[in-house]
Amino acid sequence: MDPILSTEDKQTTAAEGSEQKPNSNRPRRRRRSRKPRDGGGQQGSWTPVMFKVPVVEGKRRFHDFGLPDVLMHAIADLGFEYCTPIQAATIPHALQGRDLIGKAQTGTGKTAAFLMGIMTDLLDYPLTADEERKKGEPRALIIAPTRELALQIAADAEGLGKYSDLSVVSLVGGMDYEKQRKALAAKPVDILVATPGRLIDFVRSKEVDLYHVEVLVLDEADRMLSMGFIPDVRTIIRQTPRKGADRQTLLYSATFTEEVMRLAEQWTLDPVTIEIESEHKTTDNVAQKVFLVSSSEKYQLLRNYLRINGIERAIVFGNRRHETRALAERLSKDGIKAALMSGEIPQNKRLKTLEDFRNGKIEVLVATDVAGRGIHIDGVTHVINYQLPEDADDYVHRIGRTGRAGQTGTSICFACEDDSFLIPEIERETGVKLECIHPEAALVKPLGEAEIAAGNDMAAVPASESVETVTEAVAVAASDEVLAVVEAKAETAETAVEPEQKGVAEQSVVTESVSELPEGSNDAQDDGAVSVLIAQSDDAPVAVATAEPDEPVQAVVEKQVESAAEADAVKDVAVVEAAGADLAEQAEQAEQAEQAEQAEQAEQAEQAEQAEQAEQAEQAEPKTEQRDER
Structure with missing residues (x-):
C-alpha cells in the first residue's frame, strides 16, 4: 500500500501521461486560456445599477467584485446586499x-x-x-x-x-x-x-x-x-x-x-x-441558555415552551433514533406540527419533510445529530437540545442550524439529573459560559393544566393575566389578539365563525373575529349573551357555545364538552386553544370520562334493579308467612 x-x-x-486518466488521449483544456466573455455574461436589459445598495464603511458589497450581470441579477432577487465575512475574504481570491x-x-x-x-x-x-x-x-x-x-x-x-x-x-x-x-x-x-x-x-x-x-x-x-x-x-x-x-x-x-x-x-x-471564526466556536448571533429540569418535566417544558412562545420554525435534537421518534409522535399527538428527521426515514420522505419545514407546513423538526447536520434552512429561530449531546462538538453543529447568515437565533438546552454533567465540557468546547436557570412554573405544568382555560388559570392569555368570567376573557382576547373567546351575539354566532371552517388555530380566523372588539372594552357584552369559541382538532368543526357575560369560563367549557359529547357532533372537543393546547389528549380524556360515566350509570341501574328485586322479594315474603299461618 x-x-x-x-x-x-x-x-x-509525474508526467501527464504517466497516470491512466479517462480519455487521456484527448487534449486537456487549460483553465483561463480562453478569451473572457464580453460584458460578463450580461443577458437582457437588467443591469447592476438597478440594484441599489449604499456604500457602508466596513462592509463589502457584491457590486464591488465585478460579477457577471446575470449573477448580480440573481443576487438582487435573493436580497443579498452585503457580504458576510467569509464571502468578503474568499471571493476576491x-x-x-x-x-x-x-x-x-x-x-x-x-x-x-x-x-x-x-x-x-x-x-x-x-x-x-x-x-x-x-x-x-x-x-x-x-x-x-x-x-x-x-x-x-x-x-x-x-x-x-x-x-x-x-x-x-x-x-x-x-x-x-x-x-x-x-x-x-x-x-x-x-x-x-x-x-x-x-x-x-x-x-x-x-x-x-x-x-x-x-x-x-x-x-x-x-x-x-x-x-x-x-x-x-x-x-x-x-x-x-x-x-x-x-x-x-x-x-x-x-x-x-x-x-x-x-x-x-x-x-x-x-x-x-x-x-473566519469569532472569539467563540458558536455564533454570537445565537442566544444560549440552559433550563434545569427533572427528566419527568422535560416533555411538559418542551410542549409548553413551543406553544406559549408561538414558535413556528424550530429543530429539537435528541441523542437516539427511538427517542426522537417517540418525541415527534407525542408532539404530533398534542397538536404540534412536528416531523421526524433521522437516518431511518426514506430519502424521498426526508426531502419532502425538509420542503414542508421550509414552507411552514411543519413547525418543529425532531432530529438526530447525523440527520440534523444536513439541515441547511434559513429562518430557523430555535434549536432545542431535548437531550444534551454526548459529544460537545455536536453541540456546536446543532446550534449552527440557527443564527445563520447574520440572522439571530435561540438555543435552549434541557439539562436534567441524567446529563447536566455534560455542561462543563460544552462550555470548554465553545468558550461560552452558559446561563443556567430554572423555568417558570407555568412552563412545567403537567399535561392539561397548562392549557385548560378554567377559572383563574386561562392559558390562552398571558401568564400575567387571570380571568374568571367570559366578559374578562373576551376583553383580554381583544386586547392581546389571543385565541380565547370570540365575541358575538347568540343569534349571529354562526356567522361570526362558520361551522365549516376548520383548523381554528389559523390566525386569520381568530384575528378577524377578535379584532372587532374595541381594545379593553366590555361594552359589547353588557347587553346580552356572548359566544365562546371552543378549540377543536384539525379534523373537527368549530364549536361555539353561548354564555352569559358573567358566567364562569369553566362552566361554559364543561357545558360545551357535555353537549358535544351527547350529540356526538364533535369528537375532539378540547378547550380554548392556548399555548400548547393538547386537543387529542383532552378528547381522549373526555371520551374516557364519558365511558366511565356510562359504566357508572349502568352499574347504578344494575344496583337499582337488584334493589328493586330485593324489595319485591321482601314484600312477597310476609304474604307467604301469612298464608302459612292460615
Whole structure:
C-alpha cells in the first residue's frame, strides 16, 4: 500500500501521461486560456445599477467584485446586499483563480461564496466553439459529505444561476439512480454536486468523466474525514486534472485539524488560507441558555415552551433514533406540527419533510445529530437540545442550524439529573459560559393544566393575566389578539365563525373575529349573551357555545364538552386553544370520562334493579308467612 501522500504526489510530480486518466488521449483544456466573455455574461436589459445598495464603511458589497450581470441579477432577487465575512475574504481570491483553504462554521455564507466564484469563472471563460464538450463532463465539481448538504448546495446553485445558461446536476446516494443518469444524459453539465459514494459509481460506469474539471470544491472536509470518506475522495481526485494551472481547488472545513491540513497540502497548490471564526466556536448571533429540569418535566417544558412562545420554525435534537421518534409522535399527538428527521426515514420522505419545514407546513423538526447536520434552512429561530449531546462538538453543529447568515437565533438546552454533567465540557468546547436557570412554573405544568382555560388559570392569555368570567376573557382576547373567546351575539354566532371552517388555530380566523372588539372594552357584552369559541382538532368543526357575560369560563367549557359529547357532533372537543393546547389528549380524556360515566350509570341501574328485586322479594315474603299461618 502506498503511503498517504503518494496519491497526490504522483498526480503532481509525474508526467501527464504517466497516470491512466479517462480519455487521456484527448487534449486537456487549460483553465483561463480562453478569451473572457464580453460584458460578463450580461443577458437582457437588467443591469447592476438597478440594484441599489449604499456604500457602508466596513462592509463589502457584491457590486464591488465585478460579477457577471446575470449573477448580480440573481443576487438582487435573493436580497443579498452585503457580504458576510467569509464571502468578503474568499471571493476576491477565488476570482483570481487561487487555490483556497477556508475555515468557517456552517451558516456563514460560504456556499454562496464558492458558488459565486465558480459561476463567475465559468461565465467569464466559456468554452470555445472548437472545444469538444461531452455529456457527463462537468466543468466544476463540488463534493459534500451528506445528501442533504449536496442537495442544498445544488438548490443554491440553481437559485444563483437562474438567469444564466449554466446547468446544475446533483448525484447523491439514497435516491433514484436512473433519474440521475437521465439528468446527466440530458445535456452537458457545468456544475456537478455529489456525494463521494454515488459519484464513484457513476465514474466507474463511465457515465461521468472528471478529466476536464476546472474547479474542485471540497465542502466540510472535516466531516468527510470523520465519516471515513477520504479514500473515496482520493479516488475521485485522481480522476481530475492536476492541481494548480489545470485545476483550482477550494477546500472548506469547520476545523483546521492536523489531518485536514495534511489533506489540504496534498490537494491544493500554494493556497490562500482564510480563517473566519469569532472569539467563540458558536455564533454570537445565537442566544444560549440552559433550563434545569427533572427528566419527568422535560416533555411538559418542551410542549409548553413551543406553544406559549408561538414558535413556528424550530429543530429539537435528541441523542437516539427511538427517542426522537417517540418525541415527534407525542408532539404530533398534542397538536404540534412536528416531523421526524433521522437516518431511518426514506430519502424521498426526508426531502419532502425538509420542503414542508421550509414552507411552514411543519413547525418543529425532531432530529438526530447525523440527520440534523444536513439541515441547511434559513429562518430557523430555535434549536432545542431535548437531550444534551454526548459529544460537545455536536453541540456546536446543532446550534449552527440557527443564527445563520447574520440572522439571530435561540438555543435552549434541557439539562436534567441524567446529563447536566455534560455542561462543563460544552462550555470548554465553545468558550461560552452558559446561563443556567430554572423555568417558570407555568412552563412545567403537567399535561392539561397548562392549557385548560378554567377559572383563574386561562392559558390562552398571558401568564400575567387571570380571568374568571367570559366578559374578562373576551376583553383580554381583544386586547392581546389571543385565541380565547370570540365575541358575538347568540343569534349571529354562526356567522361570526362558520361551522365549516376548520383548523381554528389559523390566525386569520381568530384575528378577524377578535379584532372587532374595541381594545379593553366590555361594552359589547353588557347587553346580552356572548359566544365562546371552543378549540377543536384539525379534523373537527368549530364549536361555539353561548354564555352569559358573567358566567364562569369553566362552566361554559364543561357545558360545551357535555353537549358535544351527547350529540356526538364533535369528537375532539378540547378547550380554548392556548399555548400548547393538547386537543387529542383532552378528547381522549373526555371520551374516557364519558365511558366511565356510562359504566357508572349502568352499574347504578344494575344496583337499582337488584334493589328493586330485593324489595319485591321482601314484600312477597310476609304474604307467604301469612298464608302459612292460615
